[in-house]
Amino acid sequence: MIFIFRKISYELGRAFGRFFNIKVSLKYLLILVLVFAVAAAAVSSAVIIRDIGGTKNYSDAKQYIEIRDIVADNYIDEVDEEELLGYAASAIISGLGDKWSYYMSEDEYNNFLLSSSNEYASLGMQIMQTKNGEFQVTGVNSGSAAALGGLSAGSIIDGVDGQRVKNMSLDEVRTLIRSKMNTVFTLNLKDGTDVEVDCKALYISPVTYEIAKTGAGYVKISSFEAGGGSDAVSAIEDLVNQGIKELCIDVRDNPGGLMNELETILDYLLPSGDLFVSIDKYGKEEIVRSDNLSISMKMTVLTNANTFGAAELFAAALQEYNWADVIGEATTGNTRQQETIQLEDGSAVRLSTHKYLTPLRVDLSSSGGVIPDQVVYQTSDPALADDQLDAALKSMSYGA
Numbered sequence: 001m002i003f004i005f006r007k008i009s010y011e012l013g014r015a016f017g018r019f020f021n022i023k024v025s026l027k028y029l030l031i032l033v034l035v036f037a038v039a040a041a042a043v044s045s046a047v048i049i050r051d052i053g054g055t056k057n058y059s060d061a062k063q064y065i066e067i068r069d070i071v072a073d074n075y076i077d078e079v080d081e082e083e084l085l086g087y088a089a090s091a092i093i094s095g096l097g098d099k100w101s102y103y104m105s106e107d108e109y110n111n112f113l114l115s116s117s118n119e120y121a122s123l124g125m126q127i128m129q130t131k132n133g134e135f136q137v138t139g140v141n142s143g144s145a146a147a148l149g150g151l152s153a154g155s156i157i158d159g160v161d162g163q164r165v166k167n168m169s170l171d172e173v174r175t176l177i178r179s180k181m182n183t184v185f186t187l188n189l190k191d192g193t194d195v196e197v198d199c200k201a202l203y204i205s206p207v208t209y210e211i212a213k214t215g216a217g218y219v220k221i222s223s224f225e226a227g228g229g230s231d232a233v234s235a236i237e238d239l240v241n242q243g244i245k246e247l248c249i250d251v252r253d254n255p256g257g258l259m260n261e262l263e264t265i266l267d268y269l270l271p272s273g274d275l276f277v278s279i280d281k282y283g284k285e286e287i288v289r290s291d292n293l294s295i296s297m298k299m300t301v302l303t304n305a306n307t308f309g310a311a312e313l314f315a316a317a318l319q320e321y322n323w324a325d326v327i328g329e330a331t332t333g334n335t336r337q338q339e340t341i342q343l344e345d346g347s348a349v350r351l352s353t354h355k356y357l358t359p360l361r362v363d364l365s366s367s368g369g370v371i372p373d374q375v376v377y378q379t380s381d382p383a384l385a386d387d388q389l390d391a392a393l394k395s396m397s398y399g400a
Contacts, residue, residue, distance in 0.1 A: 064088060089347070098352050100336055100365075106346035123181065123199060125151060129170040129342070134190070149197040151187065159188035171339050179258055181226035207231040209239060214393045216246035216298075221265075224257030224310040229264030236268070236295065246396040247295075248389070249314075250302040252328060256309025259356075263288050266317055269295050273321070276313050277357040278337075299324035300392040303370060304378075307331040309356075315370045316358040325373040327392045333369035 072079050090103040104112055113128060124144020127135050135157040140147045157173070159165055160180065165173050182203040187195045206222040217239035221232050236247065259278075266275045272292040279285050301315045301324045312331040318324040337354040357363055364370060376391045 086347070089349075093349055093351070098336070098365075100334055100338055101349070101351045104348045104350065109340075109342065109346065109348040112340070112348070112350075123177070123197065123202075127157065127170075127173070127177075129173075133166075135165055135170070135173050145197050145199050145202055146195075149187075149195045151195045151197070155187075155195075156190035157187055158190045161185050162188065169339055169341075175258065179226055179260060183226075203227065205231045207235050209235040211239065211242060211244065212248065212389075212393055214246070214397055215244065216248055216393055216396055217242075217244035218248050218250065218389070218393075220250040221254055221311070221314075223254055224259075224261040224314075226258065226261070228257055229261030232265045233268045240295070244297075246298040246393075248300045248302065248392045248396070249318075249324070250389070251307050251311040251314055252302050252304040252388070253306045254308065254311035255306075256311050256334075259288075259310060262310040262314055266314065267291060268293075269299075270317065270321055270323060274359040275317055276359065277361065279355050279357065281353065296323075298396045300396055301326045302328045302388055302392055303331050303372060304329040304388070305332060307370070308334050312364050312370050313356055313358060316362065316364060319370065319373065320358055320360050320362075325392075325395060326370055327374045327395065328372050328376055328388045330371050330375075331364070331369035333364050333367070335364040 068081065068084055071084065072081065086103070086105055093101050093103045123146050124141035125137055125146040126139040128138050130136050137146075137151060137153055137155045137157065139153050140151050157165060160173075160176050163176065165176070168176070180197075181199050182205075184196060184198045184200060187197060189195065203226075206225055206228045207219065208222075209217065209219040212218045217236065219232055219235050219239070221228055232249075239247070259276075263275060267290045270290045271294040273290055275288045275290050277285055277287050299318065301318055303311075303315050303326055307315065308331070312333070312335055315326050315331065319326045335356045336352040337356070338350050339353045340348055340350050342348045355363055355365060374391065374395065376388045378387050380387050
């Protein structure tokens with residue numbers, strides 16, 4: 001074997017020497033080959049480490065592979081390596097301790113996209129983000145507002161009312177479109193055409209109101225989706241014009257929604273000051289403030305365990321300004337903004353990327369939600385009696 005190796009090396013040396021017209025001994029040729037091999041290995045390792053994100057990430061990846069190989073070689077049952085990878089990815093996200101962040105397999109992510117497209121039921125369209133970052137219409141319901149406007153499947157959305165969507169995430173584009181759901185708006189397409197979509201005829205307000213049996217105004221805000229804030233302002237103004245002196249605002253079972261709608265109603269109700277604060281992972285703050293105009297009267301806010309997001313911030317702001325008593329149950333404690341990020345293999349992570357704080361800089365996601373001033377549980381059949389509403393109306397009654 002050694003003889004064969006020496007023979008091959010000798011012939012390589014002769015060929016190398018003839019090519020460069022120099023004589024190279026076997027010893028120096030072996031040294032040269034070794035140097036080249038080490039250099040190639042070093043370059044390859046450097047490229048791998050660079051591509052994987054540095055030495056620390058390279059070590060982490062090696063550890064994962066080592067554990068995976070140990071399991072594959074030693075675990076008594078059959079091992080599905082793809083499942084192991086999914087479990088590992090899920091464990092990374094769950095290890096954050098944030099119940100609003102989670103990992104989705106490719107199938108789970110596709111189901112997530114299908115369910116989230118229901119947000120556009122009244123609009124009648126579904127969109128997805130392509131691999132090159134464009135936003136493609138994947139379906140248009142017959143007879144819907146989108147179809148009547150001339151939108152068709154396959155169209156690429158380039159802007160909404162002239163606002164370019166390039167470099168936006170899918171969640172950001174969905175939010176932008178959601179904010180237009182009670183209006184007539186324009187979708188700007190990549191081919192240069194514009195599609196006017198009229199959602200006004202299909203719009204159902206998330207706000208209802210009436211004068212309660214005690215003479216107080218009662219406003220129910222079912223969500224802070226498009227129109228939630230502005231319609232609440234209109235409802236309160238109508239009640240004020242009818243002479244109410246007390247106001248109960250009900251955000252029970254409110255799943256939250258758009259922050260601009262929250263800003264609209266809080267700005268209308270509260271005096272000059274901070275309304276809420278948005279903070280990104282780098283600590284950058286964006287503070288939303290109110291002007292000096294406000295509505296001052298006896299107020300209560302109704303909450304329960306299904307009061308989410310923007311609705312929680314609504315109750316917290318009124319409570320912290322001593323503008324209203326919160327009555328009912330503690331809220332959910334989800335005042336973080338999530339973003340869905342798709343991975344190369346088709347799976348995705350749903351990750352909290354921003355958090356919202358109350359005017360006094362309270363993180364409701366960490367503190368466990370809004371704690372009512374008066375805890376009242378619904379013990380009766382809601383169809384027969386609303387214990388929480390009755391308590392709120394009683395607390396505002398003259399002489400109470």
